[in-house]
Amino acid sequence: MIRLTGQTIAIDQGSLLVFDDYETNGEMWTGTGKRERRIEIRFAASFRGPPAVQVSLAMWDVHGGTNQRGDLGAEVVTERGFQLVFRTWDDTRVARIRANWIAIGEVPDEDDWDV
Helix, strand or coil, rough: CCCCCHHHHEEEEEEEEEEEEEHCHHHHHHHHCCEEEEEEEEEECCCCCCCCCEEEEEEECCCCCCCCEEEEECCCCCCCCEEEEECCCCCCCCCEEEEEEEEEEECCCCCCCCC
């Protein structure tokens, strides 16, 4: 649990196209087996420590002739950013993914003293 106090709570958020492999015949669309995409996300400003990060699918475009498998998450969360990670496996064919994210945490206060 992260305890937040008063006026030092901040929220940062974003939305991004993780990949569009249909247009480029990329590995998520044409490949098989374990596949992964990682994208470095940088926050607009640093948090005091690693914030709570929630990610969600905003768009999911997959081939209907195979099983639809996907794993979306936030990894390596620091006060400056995180890695947004999408994984699929086996014969799943993913054309494109868009993800939304939100980070909530404490930020430094201008009245903080560094003694």
